Structures are given as C-alpha cells and as structure tokens.
Amino acid sequence: MASLTSTEPATGETLWTGEVGDVEAEVAAARAAWPGWASRPFAYRVETLRRFANVVRGKLEPFADLVARETGKPLWEARTEVEAVINKVDISVAAYADRTSQKRLEGAMGARVAVRHKPHGTLGVLGPYNFPAHLPNGHIVPALLAGNAIVFKPSEKTPAVGDYLVSLYHEAGIPEGLVRCVQGGPEVGKALAASPGIDGLLFTGSARAGLALHRQYAETPHKILALEMGGNNPLVVWNARDVHAAAAIAVQSAYMSAGQRCTAARRLIVEDGNHEELLETIARLIDRIIVDHPHASPAPFMGPVIDNGAADHLQEAYLDLLGKGGRAIRRLDRKSDDRPFLTAALIDVTEVERRSDEEMFGPVLQVIRVPDFDAAIIEANKTRYGLAASLVGGNPELYDRFWANVRAGVVNWNKPTNGAPSNAPFGGIGLSGNHRPSAYYAADYCAYPVTSSEAEAPRATIGVGLADPYAAAAENLEG
Numbered sequence: 001m002a003s004l005t006s007t008e009p010a011t012g013e014t015l016w017t018g019e020v021g022d023v024e025a026e027v028a029a030a031r032a033a034w035p036g037w038a039s040r041p042f043a044y045r046v047e048t049l050r051r052f053a054n055v056v057r058g059k060l061e062p063f064a065d066l067v068a069r070e071t072g073k074p075l076w077e078a079r080t081e082v083e084a085v086i087n088k089v090d091i092s093v094a095a096y097a098d099r100t101s102q103k104r105l106e107g108a109m110g111a112r113v114a115v116r117h118k119p120h121g122t123l124g125v126l127g128p129y130n131f132p133a134h135l136p137n138g139h140i141v142p143a144l145l146a147g148n149a150i151v152f153k154p155s156e157k158t159p160a161v162g163d164y165l166v167s168l169y170h171e172a173g174i175p176e177g178l179v180r181c182v183q184g185g186p187e188v189g190k191a192l193a194a195s196p197g198i199d200g201l202l203f204t205g206s207a208r209a210g211l212a213l214h215r216q217y218a219e220t221p222h223k224i225l226a227l228e229m230g231g232n233n234p235l236v237v238w239n240a241r242d243v244h245a246a247a248a249i250a251v252q253s254a255y256m257s258a259g260q261r262c263t264a265a266r267r268l269i270v271e272d273g274n275h276e277e278l279l280e281t282i283a284r285l286i287d288r289i290i291v292d293h294p295h296a297s298p299a300p301f302m303g304p305v306i307d308n309g310a311a312d313h314l315q316e317a318y319l320d321l322l323g324k325g326g327r328a329i330r331r332l333d334r335k336s337d338d339r340p341f342l343t344a345a346l347i348d349v350t351e352v353e354r355r356s357d358e359e360m361f362g363p364v365l366q367v368i369r370v371p372d373f374d375a376a377i378i379e380a381n382k383t384r385y386g387l388a389a390s391l392v393g394g395n396p397e398l399y400d401r402f403w404a405n406v407r408a409g410v411v412n413w414n415k416p417t418n419g420a421p422s423n424a425p426f427g428g429i430g431l432s433g434n435h436r437p438s439a440y441y442a443a444d445y446c447a448y449p450v451t452s453s454e455a456e457a458p459r460a461t462i463g464v465g466l467a468d469p470y471a472a473a474a475e476n477l478e479g
Helices: 023-038 042-058 060-071 075-099 134-146 159-171 186-194 207-217 243-259 276-288 308-323 373-380 396-405 442-446 469-478
Strands: 003-007 014-019 103-106 112-119 122-126 149-153 179-181 200-204 224-228 233-238 265-271 327-330 345-348 364-370 388-393 410-413 447-454
Touching: 003 159, 014 060, 014 159, 023 122, 023 149, 023 179, 023 186, 042 060, 042 075, 042 134, 042 159, 060 075, 060 159, 075 134, 075 442, 112 134, 122 134, 122 186, 134 149, 134 159, 134 200, 134 442, 149 159, 149 186, 159 179, 186 200, 186 207, 200 207, 207 224, 224 442, 233 243, 233 373, 243 265, 243 276, 243 364, 243 388, 265 276, 265 373, 276 327, 276 345, 308 345, 308 364, 364 373, 373 396, 388 396, 396 410
Parallel strands: 122 149, 122 200, 149 179, 200 224, 233 265, 233 388, 265 364, 345 364, 388 410
Antiparallel strands: 003 014, 103 112, 112 447, 327 345
C-alpha cells in the first residue's frame, strides 16, 4: 500500500508517515454508523461535541505544537487556531438553534405547519493546509450536530494534524465509524468527491480545485456542495489620519500566516500623490518583521510558507511582476535555498499592464496607485474573486459608499481584511465561493428544511369541479 510522509517546513525533518487510505472503505464505515447517530436526540449530539471541546482543551499545547511544526506557523498563532477549534462547538450550537430551529405555525382548518431539518447523510470534507485544524473543523462540527457522518481528507501537506484531530473526536466518545480520516493526495480527494456513497462535499481550498468540483457536481444536483475558496483581496487606504495604524493594518492583512490566508490583502490601493508616507511606514514595519521557525525566541511574526514548491512558485510570480514593470519597495527574498522562508514583499505594480488576477498565496502585497476614490472602487472590483475587502480611513459616508459598491462577502472598515469572526457568516462571491457561506451559516448547508402540514384527523372536501350527484339521479328518474 502506498504511503504518505509529512515534513516540517521549517526544518525539513520527517514529522509523520502513514498509509494512503481506501476511500470506499471509509465511506462504507461512515454510512454504516450514520443511522445510529442521526437517531440520537439533538441534546445528546450537543453533549458529545462539548466533550470533544473539553478533550481538545486538555490537549491544547501538544495540539498547537503539532500545528506549528507541520504548517510552520508561529506557536502563538497555532495556539489561536486550536482555541478556535474549541470555540467552534458552542458557536455551532447557537448557530444551529438560530439557523435551523424547529418552528410551529398555524395552518388552515385547525391544522399546523411544522418546519424541521434533516441531515443529508454522509458528507465528505476536503481540508486545506493553512488552517488544517480550524477550517475542516468548521465543517465537521456543524455537520455532526445536524446528524451527519463525516469522511475527512486532510491536505496531503498536513496529514498529521488531520489524523490527530479525528483521534480527538474518537477520544471524546464520537463513534469511530462516524468520523473517518482518509489520507492521500489529490487522487484520493478526487475519489472522495466522486464517491457514490457520499451525500455531499464540503470543500476549502483553491479556486482551481473548486471550479473542477463545481463542474463535476453539475450532474449531481441531489448532493450538497459547499465551496470555500480564495481571494485577490483589496485593501483601500484613503485619507487615513493615523498613518501608523493604517500601516499596521496593512501588515497584518498582508503578512499574517506568511500571507497564507484566503482573506489576506493581496492589493493595496492608495491615492496617487498621497501615498509616500504610508508606504514608507509599511516598509519600516516590514524591516522589523521577524521571520523564523515556529518555536523561536523572540517569537516570529512569520514562519515559512508550506513547502519549497510554494516558495518557488511565489518567487517566480514575483519576478514576473518585476519583469512587467513592477517596482520593488521591499524585495521577496529567500533566507535559505533549501527551506521555504520568505521575507515580506511590497511591490508597486501601478505601471504593470494586464495584471494577472491570481491569488498569490504568500507574503506579497501589490501596491496600486489611483487618482480618486471612484477609481479605487473600480480597482477593488477588478477581480473574479469576491471574498474580503477593507477600507482604512475616510468617514462614515465614504465607508457607506465603499460598502455599497465593493463586491465581497466580508467588507470591513478600519480593520484588517483577515481575522473574520466565527460568530458571523464567512464566504464570498465570484471565484471565492458558491453562495454557501461557512462559519455561523454552516448550519444552512449541513441540514435541509422539511415543511410538514399536520392535523390530528383527516378533514377534506372538494368544493369545485364535481358534478352534482343529486342532479344526475333526478335525470335518471325523469328518464
């Protein structure tokens, strides 16, 4: 049987090895476990998942250490990810009660109308590498609360975290058959997506993979498909009174998680002629950013990107921008040839014609100078994506104008583009998603509504369109 190996991006050391899984065997196990779980009362499922949260709480430090080692993100950031895994349970319980609550309405003739929700059945979950615990967990917890079974394929770049996450579900008392982990690369993901035994797929990943899934699921309308994809997100800074705060927001937006967030700012849009101080302040902050391994002291702001292949791709894209007329304000440098540590890059691409509308998934922020705010909005919307956008500066009237005209599912004011709250919906339009927002609204795609008209006894009459039986009898007598 084929094997899979995970290495630490910061050191290159082997972290985990395991076997590539059997998709159909895992789907069969989940389908067998599903009826028992779905028949349990909702309160039972809630209590079981709260035990899961407590198990994770007790393993916070080793879990965070594993996330940090396998992704390369700083340990402090890995801790916040594990805390999000814990918090997801209570948030999902509240969301289920809010979004999929039972309702009783009055109907005609003394009947009642009931609105309740049913689980889909067995759902596949495809997870990403940038938040290998939090993001798949954001699908799994609400799906389990709704009564579904899960087959989860972690990213082949972070299999250890996926394996550990599933083991904690089992440790909490969730039946082993109910949550299954199938390891493997893209071919295993494709096999899970195509399995006739799943009733839907919950996906977080690239737009390219999401588009392929959307085409594939065009012929299976009976299966739910929730796509959470990336973004080419704009950050507009306009008439910011506090330049230092604006620069800090830009750095947080662009370089947190080494730029490996789907909500990271990719484009910084500024007023031409009123931009020098802001860019100089951002550049000074970049010069202070510590790039190091996850457990370094002092704590780094950025770790490496996920692997050498990702670093190579980013360097090629950055050099392509320079070759087309981009001007480097801060270069994208590689700290060592054999490890994927990159410095934060700031590049003015105003003069680059036909800029590529691609998500550069790393620490590269592109500056675009525009003459006025109308042009800033046009530039912000010059993308097929539509995940996150933020305005820094201005006044309430300017923000209202920005909010009304920018196309994105997350629109912020004087806040970074990233760090969306888990107690609100999260998702985008265009190439960023298929109108299935996650986080608080994940309850919507984890169960389907059932409307029932109900009465204690049958009562029915047909008042129109029937012949009068007495008239027919009278005609017979006359004949």
